[in-house]
Amino acid sequence: GESVGLHLPTLSVQEGDNSIINCAYSNSASDYFIWYKQESGKGPQFIIDIRSNMDKRQGQRVTVLLNKTVKHLSLQIAATQPGDSAVYFCAEGTNFGNEKLTFGTGTRLTIIP
């Protein structure tokens, strides 16, 4: 039979605005967190990562925030562009260097021109 897909949270943002995508992770032992972007028909693409000894990390137009107290991770994308439209997954891992990553459900981000 046909697989029933998960209902993805969606977020629509006007081009040029900032977006924030949130993720709740499950394992308090996780010490490594990554955001991936997946465009239709493609594999996940690494965006940014953060270790558990940090609470903020910045990249080019992206910032990841980690709140270990409430097991929450967020990805901020500044000045969004049409090419940012994709599904964004957070992933968590333990034992850095042996990457059995657990992926979240994903959020579909749509940039409105």
Place this chain on the structure above:
Amino acid sequence: EPEVTQTPSHQVTQMGQEVILRCVPISNHLYFYWYRQILGQKVEFLVSFYNNEISEKSEIFDDQFSVERPDGSNFTLKIRSTKLEDSAMYFCASSEQDRPGELFFGEGSRLTVL
């Protein structure tokens, strides 16, 4: 820019048949992985491979699955006797020694089991 390449892009097979999915990781990478994604669902870890042996595997990776690095460039996933529920997109990934957590994924091989 170096990339992970996977073949075939799509394979259709009959239930019970053996399938081999092939991957060429990025050349200086030392950690290799297979993940899969059933249509519309989460990406799921299958197996990680380092120093010519499996370093970790998930409960999905049962006796029907095996991985091999037959030479210095290829990394393969074999499913011995496919089941309907093996239908999914299979992603190969690799990472380098200095940044083992930064996985580079291929574009995937779609497996359809009839």
